[in-house]
Amino acid sequence: MVVTIVSILVAVVLVALLVRSVRVIRQQQVGVVERLGKFNRTLPPGPHLLVPIIDSVRYTMDMREAVVPFPPQGVITEDNLMVGIDSVIYYQVVDPVRAAYEAQNYIQAIEQLTMTTLRNIIGGLDLERTLTSREEINQKLRAVLDEATGKWGIKVNRVELRSIEPPATIRDAMEKGARAERDKRAAILLAEGQRQSQILSASGDREASILRAQGDRESAVLRAQADRQASMLRAEGEAQAITTTFSAIHAGRPTQSLLSYQYLRMLPNLARGDANKMWIVPSELNDALKGLGKLVGDQAGGPHGDEETEAEAAHFSAPEPVDVFAEIEEQKKLDEQKSQASVQQAIAEAEALEGRMSARLSTPGTATAKAREAAPTLAPGNDGPLGITTAQGTPGGPHSAGVPGTDDQDELSGPLGAPGGAEPGPHADRAGEPEAVRREEPQQGSEPGA
Numbered sequence: 001m002v003v004t005i006v007s008i009l010v011a012v013v014l015v016a017l018l019v020r021s022v023r024v025i026r027q028q029q030v031g032v033v034e035r036l037g038k039f040n041r042t043l044p045p046g047p048h049l050l051v052p053i054i055d056s057v058r059y060t061m062d063m064r065e066a067v068v069p070f071p072p073q074g075v076i077t078e079d080n081l082m083v084g085i086d087s088v089i090y091y092q093v094v095d096p097v098r099a100a101y102e103a104q105n106y107i108q109a110i111e112q113l114t115m116t117t118l119r120n121i122i123g124g125l126d127l128e129r130t131l132t133s134r135e136e137i138n139q140k141l142r143a144v145l146d147e148a149t150g151k152w153g154i155k156v157n158r159v160e161l162r163s164i165e166p167p168a169t170i171r172d173a174m175e176k177g178a179r180a181e182r183d184k185r186a187a188i189l190l191a192e193g194q195r196q197s198q199i200l201s202a203s204g205d206r207e208a209s210i211l212r213a214q215g216d217r218e219s220a221v222l223r224a225q226a227d228r229q230a231s232m233l234r235a236e237g238e239a240q241a242i243t244t245t246f247s248a249i250h251a252g253r254p255t256q257s258l259l260s261y262q263y264l265r266m267l268p269n270l271a272r273g274d275a276n277k278m279w280i281v282p283s284e285l286n287d288a289l290k291g292l293g294k295l296v297g298d299q300a301g302g303p304h305g306d307e308e309t310e311a312e313a314a315h316f317s318a319p320e321p322v323d324v325f326a327e328i329e330e331q332k333k334l335d336e337q338k339s340q341a342s343v344q345q346a347i348a349e350a351e352a353l354e355g356r357m358s359a360r361l362s363t364p365g366t367a368t369a370k371a372r373e374a375a376p377t378l379a380p381g382n383d384g385p386l387g388i389t390t391a392q393g394t395p396g397g398p399h400s401a402g403v404p405g406t407d408d409q410d411e412l413s414g415p416l417g418a419p420g421g422a423e424p425g426p427h428a429d430r431a432g433e434p435e436a437v438r439r440e441e442p443q444q445g446s447e448p449g450a
């Protein structure tokens with residue numbers, strides 16, 4: 001019985017020793033084996049057999065990259081401002097033996113080293129550089145940590161500053177500055193938008209004014225053409241009526257007695273009407289009576305009156321008819337050519353005006369000089385009223401293309417007696433002389449009684 005119990009105990013001890021002698025190391029881990037308290041070897045991932053009681057796995061190191069966040073720490077900048085910095089470190093064990101025996105607690109050692117290094121780096125920077133130089137701080141911190149942790153068998157892969165919290169007063173000032181900067185940008189954008197809107201509005205008004213002026217000009221030209229054609233047609237009709245009447249009169253060979261008789265028949269029409277208050281006896285009545293007397297004498301003298309009438313009829317010839325419609329078509333073609341030239345000139349002036357407006361917007365100081373150049377100037381010796389000549393009012397001038405009533409009215413004049421057919425005044429060739437000299441010349445050359 002006792003032997004059985006002893007054998008069972010021995011078996012249990014052997015099983016326990018066997019279990020303790022077998023050790024399994026997981027993937028990405030390394031076991032540090034000590035034999036009788038001294039480092040013996042490292043165990044890679046997988047199953048391993050150890051000598052019971054003699055060998056033992058002292059440390060199991062994780063070879064994966066680890067992340068260690070550090071709580072916010074107060075750091076003083078170069079300009080004596082307290083800043084709270086929250087950092088995080090990414091590290092990896094590259095030598096498990098050194099990590100096990102060179103540092104008692106390498107994580108705590110890394111944390112303390114990180115805090116002291118941050119204080120040294122931030123202490124040499126002011127607040128503005130601290131807030132804007134995160135990458136520079138990270139590089140300096142990683143270089144210091146690599147140098148210090150290399151002997152511990154640890155490699156620092158990356159150091160990041162998660163947040164940099166300035167004091168509350170500084171945050172308020174920064175928020176106010178940022179708000180002021182945003183308001184400034186908004187005001188600049190609004191002003192730029194208004195400027196562009198005004199430029200576009202002015203350009204639209206200018207184009208509308210040009211188109212309106214062109215429309216008024218074309219309307220005036222068409223109206224003048226219609227009036228001219230109507231006057232020509234009316235004059236042609238009157239001329240044809242007079243020609244027809246005169247031809248009929250000469251063809252009928254009226255005698256002086258017949259004309260006198262018709263004249264006497266029209267005299268009662270002068271007395272018709274309720275508004276007539278008196279009778280008019282024309283002086284031509286004596287001439288009519290003389291004509292009747294001459295008629296009596298001609299009848300007594302012979303047929304000489306008929307021969308004279310035939311001679312007058314032989315010498316009379318009706319005026320040649322005028323082709324009014326052909327002349328109207330020719331005038332239309334000429335007006336269309338002039339209208340196209342005027343439109344091209346107006347477009348050129350509009351482009352020049354746009355260039356001047358752009359130059360005026362870019363150089364505000366030249367606006368007064370350009371306004372003076374565009375103002376009307378006194379030109380003594382001109383035949384216009386008060387001797388005033390404007391840059392856009394001179395007939396035939398360079399700026400009269402878009403103004404109705406300058407060149408086109410002169411061209412449409414002529415038969416109607418418009419200014420186009422007028423002769424130059426006596427002082428047209430002396431436009432450069434002062435007006436006082438031209439006023440004194442008639443006084444010096446005139447004599448009493450001349």
